[in-house]
Amino acid sequence: AQSVTQLDSQVPVFEEAPVELRCNYSSSVSVYLFWYVQYPNQGLQLLLKYLSGSTLVESINGFEAEFNKSQTSFHLRKPSVHISDTAEYFCAVISTGGGNKLTFGTGTQLKVEL
Amino acid sequence: DAGITQSPRHKVTETGTPVTLRCHQTENHRYMYWYRQDPGHGLRLIHYSYGVKDTDKGEVSDGYSVSRSKTEDFLLTLESATSSQTSVYFCAIRPGTGGGEAFFGQGTRLTVV
Numbered sequence: 578a579q580s581v582t583q584l585d586s587q588v589p590v591f592e593e594a595p596v597e598l599r600c601n602y603s604s605s606v607s608v609y610l611f612w613y614v615q616y617p618n619q620g621l622q623l624l625l626k627y628l629s630g631s632t633l634v635e636s637i638n639g640f641e642a643e644f645n646k647s648q649t650s651f652h653l654r655k656p657s658v659h660i661s662d663t664a665e666y667f668c669a670v671i672s673t674g675g676g677n678k679l680t681f682g683t684g685t686q687l688k689v690e691l
Numbered sequence: 692d693a694g695i696t697q698s699p700r701h702k703v704t705e706t707g708t709p710v711t712l713r714c715h716q717t718e719n720h721r722y723m724y725w726y727r728q729d730p731g732h733g734l735r736l737i738h739y740s741y742g743v744k745d746t747d748k749g750e751v752s753d754g755y756s757v758s759r760s761k762t763e764d765f766l767l768t769l770e771s772a773t774s775s776q777t778s779v780y781f782c783a784i785r786p787g788t789g790g791g792e793a794f795f796g797q798g799t800r801l802t803v804v
Contacts, residue, residue, distance in 0.1 A: 678749065
């Protein structure tokens with residue numbers, strides 16, 4: 578069975594500081610990996626995804642994530658955060674071997690402070 | 692935005708009553724999912740569908756049933772609502788081709804009193 582672990586439930590950070598949100602997954606087969614963002618009282622929006630190829634993937638608003646197969650990780654990073662990045666971030670996994678269950682982590686609340 | 696609509700958006704119901712939530716899509720995507728979101732638990736999969744009349748259980752399926760008689764509609768039913776089912780429910784859709792991301796509805800806030 579697949580699973581996702583997000584080690585930090587909350588991450589406070591000052592504006593313009595770098596941030597890393599951690600995500601580890603477990604699966605016995607190949608996976609697709611996703612990061613979603615949820616702003617208050619809204620649904621989830623895709624931030625970025627890893628399907629295959631380059632292990633470093635980027636979003637349009639400056640976030641990036643690196644797929645590390647040996648460490649089964651897909652950590653999300655941003656070199657300089659903005660107040661508007663305050664939101665909850667979810668890591669998710671689908672095993673490519675079938676089933677198509679989309680499994681989420683418990684989420685990390687990013688709070689950017691002045 | 693992906694064409695996905697959840698109804699109702701808000702509902703208050705009494706313990707023991709049946710409740711049905713609807714998810715409607717206009718994208719003709721193969722996969723549809725129902726999740727519940729609770730503080731500290733993230734999104735937990737209730738049921739999902741991989742085609743018309745093809746459904747499977749998720750990790751928290753007890754007390755819930757689903758039906759998908761048409762590609763565009765995926766219904767979630769709480770046969771006899773309990774206070775533990777108070778939650779925000781999200782529907783998601785995903786295309787049939789491998790690797791496609793899921794698109795989410797705006798959610799349904801259900802309160803069982």
